[in-house]
Amino acid sequence: MAGKIIKTLVITLLFTAMSQTLSAQNTEVVRQIPDTLFRTAPVLDSTYLNRDIFTILSATGLNRSTVKINQSSEIESAMRSIIANATQKKLNGFRIRIFFDNKQDARVKSESVRLSFIEQFPGTGVYRTYDNPYFKVTIGDFRTKSDAMRMLKKVEGLYPSAFIVREHINFPPL
Numbered sequence: 485m486a487g488k489i490i491k492t493l494v495i496t497l498l499f500t501a502m503s504q505t506l507s508a509q510n511t512e513v514v515r516q517i518p519d520t521l522f523r524t525a526p527v528l529d530s531t532y533l534n535r536d537i538f539t540i541l542s543a544t545g546l547n548r549s550t551v552k553i554n555q556s557s558e559i560e561s562a563m564r565s566i567i568a569n570a571t572q573k574k575l576n577g578f579r580i581r582i583f584f585d586n587k588q589d590a591r592v593k594s595e596s597v598r599l600s601f602i603e604q605f606p607g608t609g610v611y612r613t614y615d616n617p618y619f620k621v622t623i624g625d626f627r628t629k630s631d632a633m634r635m636l637k638k639v640e641g642l643y644p645s646a647f648i649v650r651e652h653i654n655f656p657p658l
Contacts, residue, residue: 578650581621584645609654632648
């Protein structure tokens, strides 16, 4: 019990001393981080999708607060190059096949299925391919089978013959 009280007291004293020092100096607090490249977490925050992180950080925030980053220009150019190359990368994943046919009118039907899906689910990738002798329409770029299953449940009513296939998928947008 006495140990917890002492720890709490020490933390409180340190916090008080730091806040007094910062308010007394009334200067800019700068933290330097050496130039490194970071590996991002697998979670994607969609609010930052297709937005430039350097522009976001330099923008004025609440109460006219700003963030200033001192870094070499090589970091920004490396990041831009990674984003540019990401569109060309493919990885293993899952898609949902909503059309698969080789009849005489399969070309026309596959195009109408593709267009109707785009109308009903805008923003979801639709891929129409011809693999002799079949016309195929697949949807989505899912990294996991469980993600593909969630989408399959949404489209089952409209496309009762839909099924999950393992394919090369597009790299997620950065």
